Amino acid sequence: MQDLESKIIEWHKARNLIEGSSDHQQFEKLLEEVEELRLNIMTSQDISDDVGDIIVVLINMCERNQLSLSECMSVAYNDIKDRRGRMVDGLFVKERIDESRSIQDAV
16 A cells, blocks of 8 residues: 555656645645545445545645655544444434533643
8 A cells, every 4th residue: 555655646746746736726626526426426326436536635635744644544543443422314423522621721
């Protein structure tokens, strides 16, 4: 997977999509790719290209911010690994934690 990520980064660099773009522009591209995924889900089409395109854009955003995809996945996993919640209408709803103390401490 790291080899493929490196190839995608080189593809971005060869097309000046790292230095010649911005996080905002790449975010707009991400939204475009997510919309394509949504449409293909709605019409029961294959989503493999859509998911791949989203990952390609995310790799660009990672590279632009000196991160790797695996680092970001690790951070996300550490956030969710102990999360508790319940299923509601097919969606996982995380248990609400009183964060008012941490928010007030930060102010």
